[in-house]
Amino acid sequence: MGNQIQVAFREPRLLLISDPRTDHQPVTEGSYANVPIMAFCNVDSPTKFVDIAVPCNNKSTQSLGLMWYFLAREVLRLRGSISRDLPWEVMPDLFFYRDPEEVEKEDRERAEAAAESMLVAKAPDFAPAKEDWGADEAVADWSADGQPAAAAPAAAVAAPAATGAAFQVTEDWAAATETSDWAAQSAPEAAAAPGANTWGGSSQW
Numbered sequence: 001m002g003n004q005i006q007v008a009f010r011e012p013r014l015l016l017i018s019d020p021r022t023d024h025q026p027v028t029e030g031s032y033a034n035v036p037i038m039a040f041c042n043v044d045s046p047t048k049f050v051d052i053a054v055p056c057n058n059k060s061t062q063s064l065g066l067m068w069y070f071l072a073r074e075v076l077r078l079r080g081s082i083s084r085d086l087p088w089e090v091m092p093d094l095f096f097y098r099d100p101e102e103v104e105k106e107d108r109e110r111a112e113a114a115a116e117s118m119l120v121a122k123a124p125d126f127a128p129a130k131e132d133w134g135a136d137e138a139v140a141d142w143s144a145d146g147q148p149a150a151a152a153p154a155a156a157v158a159a160p161a162a163t164g165a166a167f168q169v170t171e172d173w174a175a176a177t178e179t180s181d182w183a184a185q186s187a188p189e190a191a192a193a194p195g196a197n198t199w200g201g202s203s204q205w
Contacts, residue, residue, distance in 0.1 A: 019058045020045045065095035
């Protein structure tokens with residue numbers, strides 16, 4: 001808007017400055033064109049070329065946002081857009097600058113907190129059901145409980161013995177003519193030399 005080459009060029013009628021020290025360049029150029037300058041000034045702000053100094057704290061973003069809020073509300077009241085008898089529905093928070101990354105971070109933290117609160121509220125619904133391992137049907141007398149199980153090993157030992165006695169080895173599988181019992185052959189050899197455990201060495205010391 002301030003470029004004279006552009007078609008939409010407009011001569012500024014008023015220059016608003018947030019900090020005369022930071023914006024010293026536009027203040028100096030505005031003085032060349034005799035443009036009125038209004039600035040928010042702190043106690044240490046230079047007031048050279050400043051026509052209207054509004055005392056306030058221009059070091060804080062919240063303070064500057066509040067001053068711009070007051071200025072916009074007063075301009076609308078002078079134009080007759082809003083009434084002085086009714087409060088302005090616009091909140092001062094809209095004049096505060098907020099970093100988009102901080103806004104996203106706050107929204108993410110708020111969503112995580114809401115999700116965590118929902119999980120905590122629904123925690124009793126996920127309680128595991130009580131498992132029944134048949135404790136009610138268990139035998140209270142442990143000594144009596146072990147008596148019937150004593151006959152089971154004897155039956156288990158008798159079964160392999162009967163299987164070994166019935167097992168026969170034949171060279172001709174088609175005609176079972178020759179049979180041999182390996183268990184019967186190895187038993188007499190083991191009984192003939194019960195004390196011949198020499199471990200591969202001499203027995204004379």
